[in-house]
Amino acid sequence: MHTAHPHLPANSIASMWDEQHFPGLNKPHIRYSDIKHIVADIAQDKRVQSNVIGYSCAGTPINRLSVGHGPLVLLAWTQMHGDEPTATAAVLDWLHILLSQTQPSLDANWASLVTLHIIPMLNPDGAEQRTRVNAQGIDINRDAKALQSPEGRILWEQVTTLKPDVAFNLHDQNPYYTAGEQGEAATIAFLAPAFHVDKHVDAPRLRAKQLIACMADAIRHWLPRHVGRYDDTYSLRSFGDNIAATGASTILIESGAYPGDPCRQTARKMNVVALQTALEALLSNQYMKKSLADYYSIPDNVEDGLVDIKFNQLRLTCFTEEFNADISVNVCRKSGEATIQHIGDLSVQQAFDYPASSNLRVLPLQGEVVNEPFILTQQSYLDRLAKGIVYFIGSPDNMTNESELPVLCLPDKLEHPWLKADSPAFWIMQHDNGSTVAVLNGQPIQVTKAC
Numbered sequence: 001m002h003t004a005h006p007h008l009p010a011n012s013i014a015s016m017w018d019e020q021h022f023p024g025l026n027k028p029h030i031r032y033s034d035i036k037h038i039v040a041d042i043a044q045d046k047r048v049q050s051n052v053i054g055y056s057c058a059g060t061p062i063n064r065l066s067v068g069h070g071p072l073v074l075l076a077w078t079q080m081h082g083d084e085p086t087a088t089a090a091v092l093d094w095l096h097i098l099l100s101q102t103q104p105s106l107d108a109n110w111a112s113l114v115t116l117h118i119i120p121m122l123n124p125d126g127a128e129q130r131t132r133v134n135a136q137g138i139d140i141n142r143d144a145k146a147l148q149s150p151e152g153r154i155l156w157e158q159v160t161t162l163k164p165d166v167a168f169n170l171h172d173q174n175p176y177y178t179a180g181e182q183g184e185a186a187t188i189a190f191l192a193p194a195f196h197v198d199k200h201v202d203a204p205r206l207r208a209k210q211l212i213a214c215m216a217d218a219i220r221h222w223l224p225r226h227v228g229r230y231d232d233t234y235s236l237r238s239f240g241d242n243i244a245a246t247g248a249s250t251i252l253i254e255s256g257a258y259p260g261d262p263c264r265q266t267a268r269k270m271n272v273v274a275l276q277t278a279l280e281a282l283l284s285n286q287y288m289k290k291s292l293a294d295y296y297s298i299p300d301n302v303e304d305g306l307v308d309i310k311f312n313q314l315r316l317t318c319f320t321e322e323f324n325a326d327i328s329v330n331v332c333r334k335s336g337e338a339t340i341q342h343i344g345d346l347s348v349q350q351a352f353d354y355p356a357s358s359n360l361r362v363l364p365l366q367g368e369v370v371n372e373p374f375i376l377t378q379q380s381y382l383d384r385l386a387k388g389i390v391y392f393i394g395s396p397d398n399m400t401n402e403s404e405l406p407v408l409c410l411p412d413k414l415e416h417p418w419l420k421a422d423s424p425a426f427w428i429m430q431h432d433n434g435s436t437v438a439v440l441n442g443q444p445i446q447v448t449k450a451c
């Protein structure tokens with residue numbers, strides 16, 4: 001009997017991941033010190049060739065782990081943007097699984113058919129600082145032509161000497177992409193980058209698209225609404241586009257958010273599923289059954305389709321204007337600071353979190369001057385919030401916050417007491433029943449009960 005997935009080899013790799021992934025890499029960020037011992041352990045395996053292929057600007061080794069000795073050459077690199085660590089964990093998991101278990105869905109002699117080269121963490125300096133750019137401040141993925149970064153030169157040297165048939169460019173995207181308009185979070189997005197402005201599809205690019213169609217199929221078994229297709233506008237300075245021009249079937253995988261999964265373990269696992277699926281599809285030639293239409297059936301990866309928090313239909317005031325509006329708030333993953341994104345009709349945007357917001361009126365923002373050292377206790381803060389005071393004016397050095405709540409200190413009194421976009425997400429709301437709710441750094445806190 002044929003089902004939608006008559007042959008789903010990815011099932012076995014997914015259960016292997018459940019058993020075999022590195023638990024120490026389940027964290028919001030990954031630095032070189034997190035992977036150093038894992039890379040060294042994997043390198044101990046006699047089937048693995050380990051090479052230091054160069055050093056970052058600040059002198060950290062950049063490693064390549066290679067398995068297999070076949071004619072089909074695959075090259076994958078991760079974290080060329082230092083703050084995009086998800087695939088670093090995934091490629092190490094994948095290697096570990098490939099080496100530690102028999103692969104029921106892979107040819108027994110797969111290692112004689114392919115050579116797999118993996119560069120986990122191309123930008124260790126950016127990883128250390130948790131920045132996109134390297135130590136020079138250069139975005140390595142805009143340095144493919146100029147090659148002014150050591151990391152960019154190392155990658156380009158690998159591409160020109162190894163001459164990969166298939167190249168995997170592994171990144172993270174911001175959490176606000178959706179799979180299709182008004183869709184769910186794009187946990188994985190794929191792209192077969194163009195190698196020219198006219199976006200011509202040659203044989204290698206066709207194969208990349210066919211492989212992506214196979215990978216998307218496998219992932220949609222678990223996440224039917226969380227896979228997107230990234231925009232293929234040609235990017236002159238980017239590595240993916242330039243590597244595609246060498247004749248490599250080049251595949252960009254962007255790891256994204258999944259609800260309730262701040263460390264992106266869902267995307268991590270799905271990277272392993274995707275990479276294994278691509279390997280199997282290449283070895284079995286299954287990818288040839290896929291068409292361009294299969295690739296284009298993946299919904300667009302839509303930017304800013306999501307926000308972290310959305311308050312629907314609040315009542316606001318601005319000067320004498322009273323109006324109804326939604327308010328969206330995003331929370332910075334690095335600083336934890338919540339910022340108002342938009343105010344208005346946000347009905348097209350989805351959110352990870354929708355706090356209760358009916359029958360609530362936003363009060364004008366009131367501040368209290370703090371000129372002298374001052375201890376803010378939980379109760380004294382709640383008392384002020386109940387009176388409508390939501391921020392403090394003066395040096396934050398004067399304030400010792402002993403409450404368990406976030407506090408907003410501003411150097412000066414706000415010019416207008418009305419909410420606006422791009423400002424910190426602190427305000428107070430009053431319910432029709434008289435109760436008061438404070439929004440402190442994006443989080444609603446009940447201040448007083450109904451009268």
Ligand SMILES: [Zn+2]
Binds near residue numbers: 084171172
């Ligand atoms: Zn990136």
